[in-house]
Amino acid sequence: MKLARHGGVSLLYVMAAPAEYGPHLQARIAPLMTGVGPVEAAVSLGAALARLEAAGDLPDLIVSLGSCGSRVLDHAAVYQASSVAYRDMDASALGFPKGVTPLLDQPAVLPLPCPIPGVPTASLSTGANVVSGAAYDAIDAEMVDMETWALVRAAQTFGVPMIALRGVSDGRAELKALEDWTSTLHHVDETLAVALDRLIAVLEADGPAALELPALEISAPPRQDPAHLPAPDSITP
Secondary structure, three states: OOOEEEOOEEEEEEEOOHHHOOHHHHOOOOOEEOOOOHHHHHHHHHHHHHHHHHOOOOOOEEEEEEEEEOOOOOOOOEEEEEEEEEOOOOOHHHOOOOOOOOOOOOOOEEEOOOOOOOOOEEEEEEOOOOOOHHHHHHOOOOEEEOOHHHHHHHHHHOOOOEEEEEEEEEOOOOOOOOHHHHOOHHHHHHHHHHHHHHHHHHHHHHHHHHHOOOOOOOOOOHHHOHHHOOOHHHOOO
16 A cells, blocks of 8 residues: 655545456555445455544645446446445434434535546445346345445545546356456456546646635534544443
8 A cells, every 4th residue: 555646636545445446546556455345445444544633744635546347338338436325334223314323414415526527426335245147136226245334434534625536347147157247347447547647637737726616524423433532441331
């Protein structure tokens, strides 16, 4: 993991799996690899940001890159995630709308900034399951992945904006083996690199002004947020 700097803006690149980190991206970035799924994503990015904060070196922007599934979008094409939902969250038995985390003042769908001209946008759903076939019927989003919601919440905790770039690797046919995902990743690597070059061009041209993005503020009560948890010796039974 290494912070990059373009146009006076510091960037932390984040990816989930080495299989998605092909030669085109390898030539451009040194990302934080979180591991697959929302738990690994939140733990890894949260820990990395805590270390950077302690060193006084938090990034100005987090850029999440990776693959996604979609049965409605062009395969191998790259999209900026315009919003993200957490499909695993369902506390409807307690009276909360599906997708809303109980006692957390956050909507079921979080908007995300899309600062790259010429790169299309699409809605995204995050969860711990691999979506395939008829499972898409229950999802009200154009793309599916396993990390973005968790990454956004970790980024919010430290007050760092995040954008998500996703290349469509699967979804048209039902997944039956690992190769059904990995066989298209070389195309996704190439198209992600093109989108990344466009982002860098925006930052080089506009500098920090490019980060005048819609705020994704934390509105949770302080003790529900990892950055504000009390120290262990202040907790009483």
